[in-house]
Amino acid sequence: MTKELWINLPVKDVARSREFYKQIGFKLNPNHPENDQMAAFLVGEKEIGLMLFTEEQFKEFSNHEIPDPRNGTSTLFSFDAESPEEVDEIARKAKEAGGTIYGEPGEKDGWMYGAGFIDPDGHRWSILYMDMSKMPKG
Known part of the structure; x- marks a missing residue:
């Protein structure tokens, strides 16, 4: 396995x-x-x-050509954060390191807080904090 x-x-x-x-x-x-x-x-x-x-x-x-990730998105890499503050910190670091923010840090649906950045080669990443205690039931 x-x-x-x-x-x-x-x-x-x-x-x-x-x-x-x-x-x-x-x-x-x-x-x-x-x-x-x-x-x-x-x-x-x-x-x-x-x-x-x-x-x-x-x-x-x-053994394949590489598409330009700036012209379309075929993959979105996501990783979690332990708090909204950590989302903010990683987004800030990404921008300071030469990345571009495509999704400003913010709340979504009352239980998620996230941001999105693009690395220097155009690959898109998202950072997400999820407060499972506020996640809608059912």
Whole structure:
């Protein structure tokens, strides 16, 4: 059975993207070497793998062309936060690190608080805090 999940993303500049993800709080994976072709992170308590590859290397792995994520969204990566304040903090860090906010932090449906940002390569991410005690029943 599957033991781990890795998210693989093509990026134009590995060094720039590595720095972006470090600045928003993702942890470098100590088991992977840092180089000009890739960067590896561990995300969240379950340490999901995030692998950043140059576009050329990503094309070799996927044997497929890479669409421009700025022209359409095929995947939205989402992760949780422990509080609305943490949502605000991550959104602020994403913007300061060179990302773009596409969804300002705010409340939704009375029980969720979230924000959305775009990384330097156009990949969209959402951060969401859910207050399960306020979630509508049934």
